[in-house]
Amino acid sequence: MRSRRQPRIAALLLAGLTLTACQQAPPSPPPQNGYGATERAFVELSIATDEQALKLVTLDDNPSLVENREAELAALRTLLDAPYVNNHAGHDMPGMPTDAEIQLAATSPDARKQFVHAHLTEQLEVLRSAGAAITHPPTAEVVKLMEQHRTAELTLTGP
Template sequence: MILCLLAGLLAGCQQAPLPTPDTPVSSEAQGAFGQTERAFVELSIGTNEQVLKLLENGGPAEMVAHRREELERLRAVLDVPYVNNHVGHDMPGMPTDAEIQLAATDPQARDQFVRAHLTESLKVLENARVDLKHPPTVEIVELMERHRTAELAAR
């Protein structure tokens, strides 16, 4: 579902007609921070905040450090005040409050939710890599991909 949501957001932001040689190129097409990047960053911040709650009770320290680093970089690139538009959403890869509560007492459930986060995040990142044009945001995507790939391999 998170993949569909982001794909819809990304696709919806990319529906402008292709420029002709005499059409001025938008700043987003030139690599500026645009609506597509903003949607990705806001979704990633919301997801990482929930994952940190999930990891508070026994999650791998390296994964906690990775999510904090990502949050710092994501917030730094965001060009408007952050508003969590995903509060209460039940999307694959973004742990819900109920899942976080269950994970606090059930290590197997936590492991299951962490794995879901990693696999779904990689799908979202794969799509983001295609659609994002802003170099600092693309660098964050690459960092997140490295983190997710290593974390999944360690499981």
Template sequence: MTVLLLAGLLAACQQAPPAPPPTTTSAPTSAQNGYGATERAFVELAIATDEQALRLVQLTDRPELAQNRSTELVELRKLLDGPFVNNHGGHDMPGMPTDAEIELAAKDGDALRQFVHAHLTESLEVLRSAGSAITHPPTAAVVDLMERHRTAELAAG
């Protein structure tokens, strides 16, 4: 189910993630270490989403939201097996605030609350789906961290 969700999100973007860079040593490849296409697709999607969400949550009076997105971005970038390529820039996807939503939220408190809530609930759904498909332990740990963040943030209001 999660693989289908991630594949659907990537298909909605009409772009596939780039192939990992070729390995020049005899060390095990990323896929042999459990970090495969599903994990890379999730990491790229989560970075793109968190970068947009950071712009949104910085407009709130809840500094923990921005701190959590910043922490997640650091952890997500550690998982990359090559340079980050934002295949999702400008797309309207679950959990990812659009530029237009961020602009409106900057002017309208009700819109800000609505868009922050949508980011939290929609990204939590994506995280729960990803959690069942991610097999790479370090990536699964970041998924778990992000899920804990969203759950606590929603509980705090």
């Protein structure tokens, strides 16, 4: 995770995921319940990000970070309307710690602090973009929960 990423990338990422999801399946009528390609893309991306972040925050001495990721993963999985497949394994995306970053964080407290902070701030940008795009009420509630978590976590962990 790099601090040079601009907030616009979060919106572009979510839009790109929506387009990718739309291209993977033939066009279909709008969902009756409001859970569509944007929501699916958000849920799948968030599960992949939280699974990676869990590896990072487990290294930190802050149990609430771990508890929040576990609660989010449980809530996100209830939103899935099909089996989960991690299409983002190995990707380097805003808010998602890489394996190399996690390895470095395991040996360097300074790197760990930097990567946790980057995860929180970058994920918050993605969540704000998602909040503007998500129309499915249960998914929007999970977005709000995650945004509340990141805001509180940034206060706890400091700059």
